[in-house]
Amino acid sequence: MTSKLQEINHDVDLCVVGGGIGGLLTAIAAARRGAKVALMHDRPVLGGNASSEIRMWICGAGTRVRNLQETGIMEEIALDNMARNPTRNWSLWDALLYEKARFEPNIDLILNCACSEAEVLRGVGNDAATILSVTGFQSTTQQRHTVRAKIFADCSGDSILAPLTGASFRVGREAKDEFGEEWGLDKADRRTMGSSLLIQARETDHKVDFSPPPWAYDFPDDEALNHKPHECLLKPHTNFYWIELGGEADTIADAESLRDELLKIAFGVLDHMKNHGDHGADNWELEWVGFLPGKRESRRYVGDYTLAQNDVENGGRHFEDIVAYGGWQIDNHLPGGFWMKSEGGAHLQKRRLSEPYAIPYRCLYSRDIENLMFAGRNISATHIAFASARVMGTIGIMGQAVGTAAALAVEKGVAPRGIYEDKALLRELQRRLMDDDCFLPGLKREVSPLARAATLSADYGDASDLLNGVDRRIWGRDNGYFGKTNCAIAYAFDKPTFVNGFRLVCDSDLDRENFDGHPDLLTIPMPLFRGLGYGNTSFTFPRTMLKSFRVETKGADGEWTTAFETTSNNQRLVRGAIGRECLGIRLVPLATWGSVLKDNTYGSATVHIFAFEPV
Numbered sequence: 001m002t003s004k005l006q007e008i009n010h011d012v013d014l015c016v017v018g019g020g021i022g023g024l025l026t027a028i029a030a031a032r033r034g035a036k037v038a039l040m041h042d043r044p045v046l047g048g049n050a051s052s053e054i055r056m057w058i059c060g061a062g063t064r065v066r067n068l069q070e071t072g073i074m075e076e077i078a079l080d081n082m083a084r085n086p087t088r089n090w091s092l093w094d095a096l097l098y099e100k101a102r103f104e105p106n107i108d109l110i111l112n113c114a115c116s117e118a119e120v121l122r123g124v125g126n127d128a129a130t131i132l133s134v135t136g137f138q139s140t141t142q143q144r145h146t147v148r149a150k151i152f153a154d155c156s157g158d159s160i161l162a163p164l165t166g167a168s169f170r171v172g173r174e175a176k177d178e179f180g181e182e183w184g185l186d187k188a189d190r191r192t193m194g195s196s197l198l199i200q201a202r203e204t205d206h207k208v209d210f211s212p213p214p215w216a217y218d219f220p221d222d223e224a225l226n227h228k229p230h231e232c233l234l235k236p237h238t239n240f241y242w243i244e245l246g247g248e249a250d251t252i253a254d255a256e257s258l259r260d261e262l263l264k265i266a267f268g269v270l271d272h273m274k275n276h277g278d279h280g281a282d283n284w285e286l287e288w289v290g291f292l293p294g295k296r297e298s299r300r301y302v303g304d305y306t307l308a309q310n311d312v313e314n315g316g317r318h319f320e321d322i323v324a325y326g327g328w329q330i331d332n333h334l335p336g337g338f339w340m341k342s343e344g345g346a347h348l349q350k351r352r353l354s355e356p357y358a359i360p361y362r363c364l365y366s367r368d369i370e371n372l373m374f375a376g377r378n379i380s381a382t383h384i385a386f387a388s389a390r391v392m393g394t395i396g397i398m399g400q401a402v403g404t405a406a407a408l409a410v411e412k413g414v415a416p417r418g419i420y421e422d423k424a425l426l427r428e429l430q431r432r433l434m435d436d437d438c439f440l441p442g443l444k445r446e447v448s449p450l451a452r453a454a455t456l457s458a459d460y461g462d463a464s465d466l467l468n469g470v471d472r473r474i475w476g477r478d479n480g481y482f483g484k485t486n487c488a489i490a491y492a493f494d495k496p497t498f499v500n501g502f503r504l505v506c507d508s509d510l511d512r513e514n515f516d517g518h519p520d521l522l523t524i525p526m527p528l529f530r531g532l533g534y535g536n537t538s539f540t541f542p543r544t545m546l547k548s549f550r551v552e553t554k555g556a557d558g559e560w561t562t563a564f565e566t567t568s569n570n571q572r573l574v575r576g577a578i579g580r581e582c583l584g585i586r587l588v589p590l591a592t593w594g595s596v597l598k599d600n601t602y603g604s605a606t607v608h609i610f611a612f613e614p615v
């Protein structure tokens, strides 16, 4: 008897494969810009390495360089997490990411579904190949889902659509002379960074015994552990990243055997800390071991441009097609991983960057498959450039760029490359990104025509910087407006003017230190270790954020009436609908998160915002 699986078909504008941070933000950005999106993801939870299945912290440019924290959807998620998940619970974090995709009307979320087939139309002559559809198997329903789309974004980390479509990709480390990289090798090889699994533990007020499984490795002394820095429990900003293997193997084909080895090491490390010498671990109990190793590196696509070491160091290069930026250090893990013998036990090659660098749009679409884009650790970059661009804050803003570009390409009926080739479209992509609160170093956001045509005044102080097109404190300039609660900022029109809405950018303190006060700033610091003295602290919401405000419009009779009001804002970028003709519009700030008193009334406070405009 032959059995047949049920076939489910989806017809969309954009199909995103893989729901890590790159894929999730690609899908959300495209959907919010009007594209119909399918997001096919092979796990039950979203977020990839940042999900509760792997538990990596989201870092980015702002972790190392002040005020460079990623904004746009990344910051929206970070602020929602701070407001709604104060105790930093991993399940609430999963639920937040799930909510962003599942309840977005334009996203068809297909979870537990692994993409394994693609239908490709091979080009004739000079015509490039085009993907027609992809198909995945959904393990929970035993259904096959086929998604037809105009554009495909491979955000699977492992570039699953490369072997399925024949798109060009790279694996391993480049030779010095190929891109002129200082840290390139004399001879290229296929070695990569390895995969790691992490451990979560918590401190109790009593001694907790631990017996390792019989198959765990035995590490009787620090020498056997190769002096890996295992004082993690006492240092909440570190983790067991060094339980890492696979750089000398194939992180895709060997993933199952690598997992087996990593588990033997992980339980052996725990045994060492609990039962061999004093590691301050007596009262600690194991809470969780990841059974799904996080992958750092596998296939990287080849786009129209390949980002290299010289493009990320010393402030990088000027790219007219900048759509995202990086700033995390070059953080290269050497392939030997856990078993590598080295001084101090580390297997890292690191260099801090003092300036952000531009990520050009040309790194985000395939050079040979006409409708294939990518965001994540698989973008078009050399091994060394990837070693910086691979952190999830950076990947998130790449995702927002790819999603926004895909929606624009569909709207204009062009292929992804068409946006680069048509400079007006490229400029429109950058305009939309900045309007959605993405920072593009070196470019200024266009202030709305309504704001430019009106007269701006403030009851208190000077508000002129609200019109300078830079929405963060950066490079020695505040770029914001300092006002006071109950003192309005107003635009006056010289004739009755229809106002659709407003755009407001609050100060969410992009320089906030939120990992239990540790100076290594982390964008979304979910804890791995909960000590009795640390790791249990709640997020404190940025005191600078505007919490309560009114937007009013001025009628022909000269009276101000409320058009929008909130007492619970927790977002940096706020857009509100107005939809009326008026002679003026004003913002009346009422309270910041720092000025809410214990009895839920408000104290007077300084207000700090970066933009307020009628649109």
Ligand SMILES: Cc1cc2nc3c(=O)[nH]c(=O)nc-3n(C[C@H](O)[C@H](O)[C@H](O)COP(=O)(O)OP(=O)(O)OC[C@H]3O[C@@H](n4cnc5c(N)ncnc54)[C@H](O)[C@@H]3O)c2cc1C
Residues within 6 Å of the ligand: 017, 018, 019, 020, 021, 022, 023, 040, 041, 042, 043, 047, 048, 049, 050, 056, 057, 058, 059, 060, 113, 114, 115, 116, 136, 155, 156, 157, 158, 160, 195, 196, 197, 241, 293, 294, 295, 296, 375, 376, 377, 378, 390, 391, 392, 393, 395
């Ligand atoms: C141990 C470790 C520590 C790290 N530390 C940090 C850190 O501290 N901070 C930081 O910011 N970054 C860190 N990184 C780097 C960062 O986590 C990765 O570079 C990043 O997660 C890559 O994001 P992504 O969206 O491209 O891929 P991923 O996070 O790998 O997400 C891709 C998703 O696609 C899914 N997928 C794969 N194949 C398919 C398919 N065929 N069909 C459907 N879905 C598929 C996968 O299940 C996965 O969830 C670390 C990485 C590792 C491994």
